[in-house]
Amino acid sequence: MIDLRSDTVTKPSIEMRKAMAEAIVGDDIFGEDPTVIILQEKVASLLGKEAGLFVPSGVMSNQIAIKVSTSPGDEIICEEESHIFNYETSAPAVLSAVQIKTIRGNFGIMKLEQIKDAIRPNVYYMPKSSLICLENTHNRGGGSIYPIEEIARISNFANKNKINFHLDGARLWNASIATNISLAEYAKYFDSVSVCFSKGLGAPIGSMILGKKDFIDKAKKWRKVFGGGMRQVGILAAASLYAVENNFEKLSDDHEKAKIFAKIISNSKKIKIQNEKVETNIILIDITETGKSVEENISILKSSGVLLSVGTKKTMRAVFHLDVNEDETKTAAEIIERIYK
Ligand SMILES: *Cc1c(COP(=O)(O)O)cnc(C)c1O
Numbered sequence: 448m449i450d451l452r453s454d455t456v457t458k459p460s461i462e463m464r465k466a467m468a469e470a471i472v473g474d475d476i477f478g479e480d481p482t483v484i485i486l487q488e489k490v491a492s493l494l495g496k497e498a499g500l501f502v503p504s505g506v507m508s509n510q511i512a513i514k515v516s517t518s519p520g521d522e523i524i525c526e527e528e529s530h531i532f533n534y535e536t537s538a539p540a541v542l543s544a545v546q547i548k549t550i551r552g553n554f555g556i557m558k559l560e561q562i563k564d565a566i567r568p569n570v571y572y573m574p575k576s577s578l579i580c581l582e583n584t585h586n587r588g589g590g591s592i593y594p595i596e597e598i599a600r601i602s603n604f605a606n607k608n609k610i611n612f613h614l615d616g617a618r619l620w621n622a623s624i625a626t627n628i629s630l631a632e633y634a635k636y637f638d639s640v641s642v643c644f645s646k647g648l649g650a651p652i653g654s655m656i657l658g659k660k661d662f663i664d665k666a667k668k669w670r671k672v673f674g675g676g677m678r679q680v681g682i683l684a685a686a687s688l689y690a691v692e693n694n695f696e697k698l699s700d701d702h703e704k705a706k707i708f709a710k711i712i713s714n715s716k717k718i719k720i721q722n723e724k725v726e727t728n729i730i731l732i733d734i735t736e737t738g739k740s741v742e743e744n745i746s747i748l749k750s751s752g753v754l755l756s757v758g759t760k761k762t763m764r765a766v767f768h769l770d771v772n773e774d775e776t777k778t779a780a781e782i783i784e785r786i787y788k
Contacts, residue, residue, distance in 0.1 A: 449779040452756040454768035457649040463689045470685035474678050482681030486688045490655050495631030498663035499655045505617045507675050508641035508656035510538045515665045516611035519544035522574035524565050526552045528587035555588025559600045582615040584622045589722030590729030592622045602636035617643040621727040624698040647698050648690035649769045652683050701728040701767040704776040711780035715787035731762040753779045
């Protein structure tokens with residue numbers, strides 16, 4: 448079975464497991480885990496942020512950012528296809544008592560003008576627009592990359608209007624590798640940034656929320672409230688550290704595999720690649736012409752040895768990662784090409 452459902456299916460390698468086994472650990476609730484401290488300092492320095500906080504999941508890092516940046520009754524702005532709006536089980540409503548105003552972007556990319564239109568006037572009977580969230584790369588946008596110029600414009604607007612600005616950078620690593628724009632250059636525009644080690648970097652667990660020191664002090668409190676305070680978690684931090692040091696540069700291979708795959712399946716008449724640009728490691732395959740549902744198509748491919756996942760209503764998603772090589776990529780693409788010729 449060639450598993451292209453997600454880059455989260457990657458399993459820790461032997462070398463990563465060795466790094467985990469050898470990690471020096473301590474009680475992180477007491478701030479005494481040296482491996483966690485090293486990871487937090489390293490990633491904060493990579494992103495040019497004052498501090499970082501290791502958390503169990505990307506959902507938790509996004510939700511901590513929302514909690515710290517808003518008050519109950521506020522409104523936050525997210526793109527309609529964003530992870531925060533679609534895949535975090537209404538957590539902003541549950542944990543922060545805020546509502547989400549969505550904007551439809553182009554492959555997940557919102558323009559400043561759209562965001563300006565969505566900002567509420569400052570009157571007491573309307574919700575306060577207190578946070579703007581972007582996602583880079585954008586998952587349901589097909590791994591699309593946010594243009595840095597647009598990020599800069601939105602950041603400038605948010606600053607002037609005292610609106611907090613958060614980046615869901617679960618795959619910021621991919622954006623940076625694809626564009627050669629440093630993580631710090633991307634991150635400098637945001638008050639808070641969330642990154643995941645458990646996607647293309649190949650760690651089994653782990654994300655980080657980053658920002659100014661006083662932001663992270665508050666984040667630490669909410670991590671505890673949300674049940675994310677951990678003890679000898681250096682075992683996991685060691686996997687993330689290994690992932691950042693060894694697998695970050697390798698993401699370009701995943702982008703390359705996605706392009707090879709796209710080229711082969713573009714010969715198929717019954718399907719169409721929605722994000723033809725193939726900017727990073729995600730491909731959305733439009734199945735409208737097959738006359739079958741996304742789920743039916745996925746099950747046909749599964750019986751031929753290729754696992755894809757649901758992208759959007761009309762698309763299947765293929766994601767390239769460490770644990771699928773170029774040969775498997777070609778094989779999977781040829782199977783798909785044959786089925787939909
Ligand atoms: C995976 C992902 C997250 C985090 O999700 P978890 O289920 O906590 O791993 C957040 N944002 C985006 C865009 C993601 O792809």
